[in-house]
Amino acid sequence: MNNEELLNIVTDSAKFDGAYNIRINGKLFDRKVNDNVNIVSKPNNSGIDIYIKDNTTSQTIGIPVILTSGDITEKVLNDFHIGKDCDVTIIAGCGIDNCSSCTSQHDGIHTFYVGENSKVKYIERHYGHGEGSGQRVMNPETVLHLQKNSKMEMITTQIEGVDSTVRKTTADLMDGANLVVTEKVLTSNSQTATSIFDVDLNGKNSKAKLTSRVVAKDNSHQDFYSNVKGNNDCYAHVECDAIIVGNAKVGSTPKIVANHPDASLVHEATIGKIAGEQLLKLLSLGLDEKEAEGVIIDGFLK
Amino acid sequence: MLQLVDICYSTKDKQILNNVNLTFKDEITVITGANGAGKSTLAKIIMGILKPTSGKILYNGQDITDFSITERAKMGIAFAFQQPVKFKGLRVMDMLRLASKDKKVALNSYLAQVGLCAKDYLMRELSGELSGGELKRIEIASVLARNCNVTIFDEPEAGIDLWSFSNLVDTFKHFEDQTKGALILISHQEKMIELADTIIVMAGGNVEKVGSRTEILPTLSIKSCNGCGGKR
Ligand SMILES: Nc1ncnc2c1ncn2[C@@H]1O[C@H](COP(=O)(O)OP(=O)(O)OP(=O)(O)O)[C@@H](O)[C@H]1O
Numbered sequence: 442m443n444n445e446e447l448l449n450i451v452t453d454s455a456k457f458d459g460a461y462n463i464r465i466n467g468k469l470f471d472r473k474v475n476d477n478v479n480i481v482s483k484p485n486n487s488g489i490d491i492y493i494k495d496n497t498t499s500q501t502i503g504i505p506v507i508l509t510s511g512d513i514t515e516k517v518l519n520d521f522h523i524g525k526d527c528d529v530t531i532i533a534g535c536g537i538d539n540c541s542s543c544t545s546q547h548d549g550i551h552t553f554y555v556g557e558n559s560k561v562k563y564i565e566r567h568y569g570h571g572e573g574s575g576q577r578v579m580n581p582e583t584v585l586h587l588q589k590n591s592k593m594e595m596i597t598t599q600i601e602g603v604d605s606t607v608r609k610t611t612a613d614l615m616d617g618a619n620l621v622v623t624e625k626v627l628t629s630n631s632q633t634a635t636s637i638f639d640v641d642l643n644g645k646n647s648k649a650k651l652t653s654r655v656v657a658k659d660n661s662h663q664d665f666y667s668n669v670k671g672n673n674d675c676y677a678h679v680e681c682d683a684i685i686v687g688n689a690k691v692g693s694t695p696k697i698v699a700n701h702p703d704a705s706l707v708h709e710a711t712i713g714k715i716a717g718e719q720l721l722k723l724l725s726l727g728l729d730e731k732e733a734e735g736v737i738i739d740g741f742l743k
Numbered sequence: 744m745l746q747l748v749d750i751c752y753s754t755k756d757k758q759i760l761n762n763v764n765l766t767f768k769d770e771i772t773v774i775t776g777a778n779g780a781g782k783s784t785l786a787k788i789i790m791g792i793l794k795p796t797s798g799k800i801l802y803n804g805q806d807i808t809d810f811s812i813t814e815r816a817k818m819g820i821a822f823a824f825q826q827p828v829k830f831k832g833l834r835v836m837d838m839l840r841l842a843s844k845d846k847k848v849a850l851n852s853y854l855a856q857v858g859l860c861a862k863d864y865l866m867r868e869l870s871g872e873l874s875g876g877e878l879k880r881i882e883i884a885s886v887l888a889r890n891c892n893v894t895i896f897d898e899p900e901a902g903i904d905l906w907s908f909s910n911l912v913d914t915f916k917h918f919e920d921q922t923k924g925a926l927i928l929i930s931h932q933e934k935m936i937e938l939a940d941t942i943i944v945m946a947g948g949n950v951e952k953v954g955s956r957t958e959i960l961p962t963l964s965i966k967s968c969n970g971c972g973g974k975r
């Protein structure tokens with residue numbers, strides 16, 4: 442798989458009409474900035490600072506990372522400083538194509554400072570590929586600081602090929618801030634994935650909706666932890682849906698804490714095999730069992 | 744033509760169908776009878792969802808008793824569930840596309856037949872976000888889309904509002920002109936029963952009566968209860 446193919450998978454072939462920063466094998470490969478968005482490297486190749494001016498709207502900003510050789514272990518800090526009244530889409534993601542026998546590892550810490558009234562859509566895709574026995578490891582950490590009335594929608598997808606991942610998402614929300622997180626994970630073979638959410642609803646009328654839809658196949662193992670604290674008049678909904686195929690294991694450990702009498706927090710979790718009724722319905726349309734299972738899982742993760 | 748020969752079905756502690764012998768021709772057959780009579784069980788046995796304890800199913804003369812659901816579906820048997828199944832992530836469009844063999848037919852037409860506006864529904868998820876009646880109508884549309892030789896609808900009227908109900912009756916009325924197959928309706932509704940060429944009445948796991956509409960309809964007690972619909 443060449444760099445371009447991998448890049449297209451990670452970015453879902455999105456076109457970056459705004460600024461971008463592409464990192465390949467631990468080095469800056471290409472960067473473009475504009476009047477509204479500036480990207481500055483941190484010292485010692487340790488990451489970048491992205492500055493987005495007040496009132497920046499309708500821009501898609503890309504910051505993909507790819508690793509195509511084994512034996513790279515990197516830790517990168519990317520800080521997004523987003524002004525007031527912005528409306529932007531940020532596409533990040535990491536692709537590892539490791540054909541070697543050494544481990545490739547990318548750990549990224551993305552911190553977002555989202556200014557008042559700003560709207561951010563953040564899309565992050567993770568993908569691993571390669572025949573080699575070397576492990577493909579990704580540990581993304583996202584830290585979100587949502588100012589008054591800001592809105593952040595975060596969509597993360599990890600489809601196939603990542604041997605081990607620990608994803609950590611931490612957020613604090615001011616008055617009227619709104620956070621929507623949708624996470625999709627598919628693990629197979631003996632892969633492991635852990636997702637940890639830590640959300641503090643500090644502001645009045647702040648809202649958070651966390652949805653995790655995961656499929657664990659074969660002997661893989663997934664764990665979901667959430668710790669949501671309602672510290673004000675706020676609302677949170679946490680939902681974890683998991684489908685188990687084969688001998689996979691899935692754990693869901695929710696914690697919701699109301700530290701304020703007007704906090705309203707909901708948690709739902711469903712873990713189980715594909716519902717028999719769903720299979721029967723698709724079989725009765727003429728699909729065979731494999732096809733039916735594929736349709737259900739693909740739909741679930743779409 | 745579909746034939747059931749001496750079909751019995753029982754669970755560990757209960758006999759649910761007793762020696763059912765029936766022939767379904769290329770016409771409209773309505774199966775009616777009290778709750779728990781075994782109508783849905785019979786439909787599931789035809790689709791292959793349940794395996795009969797004994798007896799045979801013949802489809803155009805071929806013994807299909809041991810055929811899987813998928814095989815039967817591919818041979819041209821379709822079944823609309825009494826209780827529609829929900830799917831997280833699957834859209835109405837996806838379901839109709841899976842169901843429709845003829846890839847050229849616009850999916851919109853199937854939704855129109857059940858009184859749903861395609862532009863409002865095609866992209867919706869088949870999850871709890873749709874109302875019970877909407878899910879039911881989409882279930883019916885998915886089976887209409889299959890365009891099969893034997894089509895079974897299990898209480899298609901359940902949960903459907905009055906206006907859509909009369910549309911549905913029309914759909915079934917015209918169904919025959921289009922498909923020229925066997926249409927089997929399981930129903931408690933007078934308007935549906937009136938569509939029948941043949942009526943089957945089931946009771947306690949037995950076929951109580953079989954006959955033409957003109958023979959059986961007067962014997963059903965529906966009309967005796969003036970207006971209140973004794974069987975509704
Ligand atoms: N899995 C099962 N185990 C035990 N009993 C069952 C099972 N499935 C169905 N039955 C019983 O078999 C009988 C027939 O059920 P069936 O669903 O076929 O009835 P029906 O005629 O479709 O009724 P309705 O009009 O309420 O839909 C009922 O008494 C029901 O309780």
Ligand SMILES: [Mg+2]
Nearest residue numbers: 782783784825
């Ligand atoms: Mg029934």
